[in-house]
Amino acid sequence: MNEAADRIERGHPDGYFVLGDxxxxxxxxxxxxxxxxxxxxxxxxxxxxxDPIHSFGAWSFVTLRIGSPTVYVFFALSGYLVGGPWVRSxxxxxxxxxxxxxxxxxxxxxxxxxxxxxAFRLVDKGAYGLTGAQVVxxxxxxxxxxxxxxxxxxxxxxxxxxxxxxYVTVPLLFLLAAQLRPVASLPRASRRRALxxxxxxxxxxxxxxxxxTEPAGPLGHSVIALGWxxxxxxxxxxxxxxxxxxxxxxxxxxxxxxxxxxxxAIAAEALVVGFQIDDGKLASExxxxxxGAGFVGGALVYEWxxxxxxxxxxxxxxxxxxxxxxxxYLLHLTVGQHILQDASPTLGPHKLLxxxxxxxxxxxxxxxxxxxxxxxxxxxxxxxxxxPKPAAAAA
Numbered sequence: 001m002n003e004a005a006d007r008i009e010r011g012h013p014d015g016y017f018v019l020g021d022x023x024x025x026x027x028x029x030x031x032x033x034x035x036x037x038x039x040x041x042x043x044x045x046x047x048x049x050x051d052p053i054h055s056f057g058a059w060s061f062v063t064l065r066i067g068s069p070t071v072y073v074f075f076a077l078s079g080y081l082v083g084g085p086w087v088r089s090x091x092x093x094x095x096x097x098x099x100x101x102x103x104x105x106x107x108x109x110x111x112x113x114x115x116x117x118x119a120f121r122l123v124d125k126g127a128y129g130l131t132g133a134q135v136v137x138x139x140x141x142x143x144x145x146x147x148x149x150x151x152x153x154x155x156x157x158x159x160x161x162x163x164x165x166x167y168v169t170v171p172l173l174f175l176l177a178a179q180l181r182p183v184a185s186l187p188r189a190s191r192r193r194a195l196x197x198x199x200x201x202x203x204x205x206x207x208x209x210x211x212x213t214e215p216a217g218p219l220g221h222s223v224i225a226l227g228w229x230x231x232x233x234x235x236x237x238x239x240x241x242x243x244x245x246x247x248x249x250x251x252x253x254x255x256x257x258x259x260x261x262x263x264x265a266i267a268a269e270a271l272v273v274g275f276q277i278d279d280g281k282l283a284s285e286x287x288x289x290x291x292g293a294g295f296v297g298g299a300l301v302y303e304w305x306x307x308x309x310x311x312x313x314x315x316x317x318x319x320x321x322x323x324x325x326x327x328x329y330l331l332h333l334t335v336g337q338h339i340l341q342d343a344s345p346t347l348g349p350h351k352l353l354x355x356x357x358x359x360x361x362x363x364x365x366x367x368x369x370x371x372x373x374x375x376x377x378x379x380x381x382x383x384x385x386x387x388p389k390p391a392a393a394a395a
Contacts, residue, residue: 019299020077021322022313027073028325029361031156032332034067036357039333043340043356044349053276056353065273069291071159072229076292078163079233080300082106086174087237090195091188099171105380106167110326112379113371114160115139117330121153124334128152141165148216156333158221165223166230192238199235203228207285215280228285232293236300247305254305258298265294320369327368327376335367336360 037060041052048055053064089096118138127135130153134146141164143151151158178184183194209225219225247254268290271277277284303309312318339359343352378385 017081017300017303018309018314019303020081021319021325023073023077023295023299024325025318025321027070028321028328030063030070031067031329032360032364033063033357034070035156035333036336036360037063037353039336039340039360040349040353040356043343044352048349056350059353062273065276065278066269068278069269069272069288072288072292073295074159075162075166075226075229076232076296078166079230080236080296081233082167083170083230083234084237084240086170087195087234088240090174090177091192091238091241093241096174097171099175102171103167106164108379108382109376110160110164110167112385113327113330113376114141114154114157116371116375117334118154118157121334125337144221145218147218148214154330156329158216160330162221162223162226169223195238196235199227199231203231203289207282207289210280210285211282220280228289229292232289232297236297240300240304243301244304247301251305251307254301255307258300258302258305261294261298261301263294263298265291265298268294321365324365324368324372327371328364331367331371332360332364335364339363 037056038052041048041055041060053061085094085097088094130150134150137143137146138153141161143154144158144161186194206225206227210220213219268287272287277287336356339356343355347355375385381389383389
């Protein structure tokens with residue numbers, strides 16, 4: 001996806017996933033609500049910290065269970081947005097991305113903001129007991145190898161680590177596959193079947209690995225174990241050309257299928273909430289897979305059918321939220337820590353939760369908006385943040 005497509009004021013170029021911004025923004029807010037509720041419970045201590053799920057009634061019962069499967073929407077989105085160009089080149093629909101340019105763009109997208117927040121947290125709170133090697137490893141997206149007990153510097157950063165490894169793994173896999181002459185010379189349909197078969201095998205192996213090891217451990221948080229989380233987006237890219245040609249002529253059918261897939265994802269979320277299916281076992285992994293595949297696949301099918309996207313999900317505010325979502329994701333725990341640090345000890349539990357939630361949602365948005373404009377966007381445009389953008393040439 002062209003970086004310019006991240007900006008609503010530049011329009012919607014062909015191939016732009018309009019609903020992707022809505023998915024990113026909604027998923028990000030759900031994660032913030034999860035951490036706000038958990039943070040309030042842990043700050044209060046006692047019975048609240050001992051049983052966070054029931055600490056604030058129905059609110060905590062839902063938010064502390066819905067956050068985990070929602071994270072996998074980000075992975076499915078990356079499977080489509082980042083893995084998609086490689087899938088299309090494998091099928092012969094487009095030339096392959098140029099590896100140096102691809103890697104440079106991926107690095108500019110995730111590393112500057114990631115490094116900025118880690119550096120701030122080091123200055124603000126210290127190294128959280130990490131060794132020098134572990135601090136360096138955190139900057140290099142290696143913190144998942146430390147284990148769950150050594151990720152306090154950027155506890156939500158494990159997803160960034162997995163994403164970074166996926167960014168490197170994808171071109172390697174397709175470049176190696178291109179060297180397999182018998183496979184690379186197959187007709188397009190056969191190459192797609194081979195790709196889908198490989199993604200299926202990767203997913204089964206990953207789920208098996210996750211169920212046999214600690215889900216939050218180094219193996220459980222590896223790209224090997226989480227290939228199934230990216231697979232839905234890559235499979236969608238594999239069938240994109242045919243579906244874009246077929247679905248506009250069957251709008252009602254495409255709309256129904258898309259909404260049905262989204263409904264299945266909502267049902268998976270409901271099962272996680274109702275039955276606490278979040279233990280790293282088979283049912284948990286299937287529910288997480290259904291969440292990512294249903295939301296992303298359903299949104300794509302809905303969009304490809306050519307029906308009008310509701311303005312609720314296609315407006316400047318939603319697209320701005322999508323642009324800021326990465327910054328929100330990286331920043332919100334730091335913002336929450338400072339709110340709790342300055343919170344009045346006389347606040348009641350529910351007032352503390354309300355203050356923390358409001359501050360983490362809206363305070364983080366404001367900071368993330370500034371970080372996007374002053375830091376993330378300049379890096380994406382390939383210029384140093386402190387250098388002004390070149391003036392456009394006169395017509």
